[in-house]
Amino acid sequence: MTEILYKYRSLDNFKNFVDIILKNRLYAAPYKDLNDPMEGQYYYQSGELNRSIRDKILAEKGTLRILSLSRVNNNQLMWSHYADGHKGIAVGVRIDEIKYDVQLIQYDGIATINESNYNSQTAKEILSHKLEVWGYEQEERVFQINQVFINVQIEEVIMGSRVSTQNNGLIRDLIDKINPSIRVLKAEDLFE
Template identity: 50%
Template sequence: MLLYKYRGIQSFRFFTDIILKQRLYAAPYFDLNDPMEGRYLYSQSGGSIDQDMKRLLKGEKEKIRICSLSRDPKNELMWSHYAEGHKGVAIGVEVDRNKYEVEPIIYDGLHRVGLHNFHHGSAIDVLSHKLDVWQYEEEERVFVRNNKQYVNVKIREIICGSRMSTQDIGFITELVQKVNPKIEIVNARTNSAYV
């Protein structure tokens, strides 16, 4: 199953890095754009967690980096928010789920943590829940640890935004053909491949 990274191309160095090195950046949770990222609620029904558990959970969250992807390559809001107003790209990638922990986001609000559900993976649980206002993103997250900053991927397609200039399409097509001609370049407006 392909997942998509919406990306602008104005910062061309970052786009080129993705194409040349077949990798995506994974950010610490506190650098993501949701101000509620990494927050959770204390569950009173299962017994509240103590200060040691809070420190442990905070420490675990800080060791994790996140690469956010979407299941939907045609989301108008995603194109507007993350791909320079339809002038950027949506990069279709495959992620090795045997190598990386990939979790779909659950849009049910902040995760509740208490003694009844506190475990070694509680940080991933917390970082896998978001408020329902973000549901349009259809997000799946790739989690990495051990100070790794990138997720290795196989790029399968690049969808060029409906407002991308002819010059940018030509440049991207030429670059991709020289680096990996197996990557399909697609027009978002027509959903057909550029030839």
């Protein structure tokens, strides 16, 4: 099992949160649905990567599903960008590394690919590199082929500092009924 990793979430669609807690799973998206417009891009020298390899890479990227998680639970930008301006939550989970391929993101720019370094892992390699500007996310990615959900072990739920009183109560009641071993924390306690 991995160390605890965090998925920042809005509570706008509360049934998605219920699904996470009830079924111990998180959604894995196609790479084209991720928020970085450079996602899946790579460099290659003209003439060094033939069309058939480029087509294979595109097809391989198309079969991958990605769950993006963060190693940090107290980054103000993450709370602002991904947890609805602190009105959402961060779900702390562990991933079974025997069952799933978990990769640490490298913030060293877009990957460069050529025929000599093309292999069955090239699509994952491309999707494991991001621009430095995204470094604050401290991201790890779970890769899965054609599987929409990743099974997780939920350890904790952290409430954003601006979660409504109603949502706070609903979340605490839901966790107490479904899995009282999940720790419920408040984000403001992490920032002190």
